[in-house]
Amino acid sequence: MNTALAAVPDLAGDYALSVPTIERFRSQGHAVLRGCAGREDVLAYRDYIAGVVERLKYEARGGVYNTKLEERDTYHKAFVQLENLWTQDEGVKRFTFARRLAKIAAELLGVDGVRLYHDQALFKEAGGGHTPWHQDQYYWPIDNPNTVTMWMALDDCPIEMGSLVFADESHTAGSLASLAISDESERVFRDEVIRRGLPLSINEMNAGDATWHYGWTLHKAPGNITNRERRAMTIIYVADGARVSEFKTDRHPREASRWLPGLQPGDLVDSALNPVLYSK
Ligand SMILES: O=C(O)CCC(=O)C(=O)O
Structure with a gap:
């Protein structure tokens, strides 16, 4: 085993x-859980x-991250995004698995077991743009609202x-509009939040803290106005x-071929890319 790999914990x-935390997650559609990874572990x-x-x-996304921030569109200003890193690196696989x-995910969702949909690194560069309002599950061809995204701060993140x-x-309404992350999703969902009078929640994060949100929970992120990268x-x-x-x-169809290879509508989510990560 190489030394870098040996340094990453289980x-x-x-x-x-x-x-009460589980109940709040289910009613609010999100939760912040402090210290999901200890400081030493998360820094490794x-x-x-x-x-x-x-x-x-x-090499990712057609080389867009070789270009200057100001030359990119809103989506690519928001973050450097690399998906299913676990398939490319053993150390990342240890994190994702x-x-x-995964047990936290199962307990929040109230199920006996969970499978992986995919992982992603989301690094908001110094000076990076805002992440527009969106609902993750718009992207996912999955028939079930019992999905959850864990977002772990790898740095302290004011x-x-x-x-x-x-x-x-916002998760209780299901799909609020069929919109990908874009200037339009920012506009439409911002209006929807105001129209519905939905309260907003935001948390200062320490490295190792994680937020958890349902696939249909509306969320966004402000731009990174610091001179340090926000790594998540x-x-x-x-x-x-x-x-x-x-x-x-x-x-x-494209999303399914990437994250659910070989599967068709009606099939169980159980492709080779969707291992069971926790089962009671
Ligand atoms: O990291 C971000 O700015 C956005 C993250 C996000 O939308 C998500 O993880 O679902």
Whole structure:
């Protein structure tokens, strides 16, 4: 085993989730859980994952991260995004497959087991733009609202660095508009938040803290006005037993072929890219 890989921990021990926290997650559609990874562990992962991102980012997304921030569109100003890193690196796989995190996902969702949909590194560069309002599940051809995204801060992340903002209870409505992350989603969902009078929640994060939100929870992030990169790692879990939905948008066939290879509408979400990460 190489020395860098040896430095990344297992994150195997359990996290104590209280019943009120679980209930609040289900009613609000999101929760912040402090210390999902201990400081020493998260800093080891931060350095490790940052190295993997640095190695791979210039080849990603048609080379867009070789261009200056101001030359990019809103989406690519918001973050450097590298998906399913676990398939490319053993150390990242250890993070993505961490039993502790998957068990939290199962407990929040109230299910016996969860599968992986995909992971992603989301690094908001110094001076990076805002992440427009959106609902993650718009992208996913999954028939079940019992999905959750974990977003772990790898750095201490004050609000001005781009900590996530959630619209409370927005998950209860399901799809609010069929919109990808864009200037239009920012406009339409901002109006929807105002029209519905939804309260907003935002948290200062320390490295190792994680937010958790349902696939239909509306969320966004402010731009990073600091001179330091905001590094975050996310894992998307689906309840074991979820099925592939009908393809409802032009994007869905492409999304399915990337994250659910070989599966068709009606099939169980159980491709080789969707291992069970926790089962009771
Ligand atoms: O990191 C960001 O700025 C956005 C993250 C996000 O939208 C997500 O993880 O679902």
